[in-house]
Amino acid sequence: MKYQRHNAIRELVAQSLVSNQDELRRRLRRKGFEVTQATLSRDIHELRLSKGPSGYSLPHGSGNGSAPVVVDDGPPSLAEMIESFGLRVRQAMNQVVVGTVMGGAQPVAAALDHEGWPEVVGTVAGDDTVLVICPDIRRASEVESRLRTMLES
Amino acid sequence: MKYQRHNAIRELVAQSLVSNQDELRRRLRRKGFEVTQATLSRDIHELRLSKGPSGYSLPHGSGNGSAPVVVDDGPPSLAEMIESFGLRVRQAMNQVVVGTVMGGAQPVAAALDHEGWPEVVGTVAGDDTVLVICPDIRRASEVESRLRTMLES
DNA sequence: TGCAGCCTTGCATACTTATACAGCCGTAAT
DNA sequence: ATTACGGCTGTATAAGTATGCAAGGCTGCA
Secondary structure (H helix, E strand, O other): OHHHHHHHHHHHHHHOOOOOHHHHHHHHHHOOOOOOHHHHHHHHHHHOOEEEOOEEEOOOOOOOOOOOOOOOOOOOOHHHHHHHHEEEEEEEOOEEEEEEOOOOHHHHHHHHHHHOOOOOOEEEEOOOEEEEEOOOHHHHHHHHHHHHHHHHO | OHHHHHHHHHHHHHHOOOOOHHHHHHHHHHOOOOOOHHHHHHHHHHHOOEEEOOEEEOOOOOOOOOOOOOOOOOOOOHHHHHHHHEEEEEEEOOEEEEEEOOOOHHHHHHHHHHHOOOOOOEEEEOOOEEEEEOOOHHHHHHHHHHHHHHHHO
């Protein structure tokens, strides 16, 4: 019976607005499926539905609503990156330019972004150059010297 | 302060797995935003995030579950691009940095170029960052607020 | 027939999210 | 300065969702 119920749920969710599990329960009952909220919670989990501002919806694409993103825990330390790939660091106005070995810009920029420094507004990476944008000249100096320290360590 | 918090939330949700509002609260605290779960509930509502098997995620396309059937008219507008891919907008001197989801920088920059704004001297796109160069600080502010409006819509 | 293993479900309850309400703060009009 | 209003927030709590546990029902095997 479970799979028929799953189909009914998919259908209801696709065609109409279902705001919560109790509403879903009542609607299913009208169709002859009589189960409790607990079961629906499990069904929804199995069907990988997601809940947004407009009620429940089917998983996106063929996979699912949101890609399997990596959990935020083990940062590849910026210092290591700079040490491995960095070649030079220079400041220009509110910008800092980091030269790296060929292909090193991307990972360095990513590590820098990951660091989340407030002095960094954003980074743009080419092949061997990372452009770091800072809010102003003072903070660019700040960033420059910090990066330079890593480079020279 | 609310607006910056929204940016931070978008970013966290795009880049990592956020399973619930309390986890979000703890992560935001590390970044300097100290608010309660109630506020986050409201933020999430305003940002129209949805929650699925893999945590919270950004709105899909321009709408969510219920797609407002739209006719395909010409090239996607900048506003749509920003809405789909944009995560944050910040100004630094005469530059504006637009953070996007991975891979979103290129299309956003293209749409921005296509727009032909006189306040935009040029754009450079990385993987997830667009650097917009403006003639001066005043016009950068102009551009920033315009983009921010699109982002917050 | 009796038993073991597995699946599905309901109940009770823990956990998570939303919201009514009130306080605070800044702005604009008086 | 005073008052009125509106936005943002925290507190307390209601509303909604997930899950440990145990019961009941299959199936396959001795």
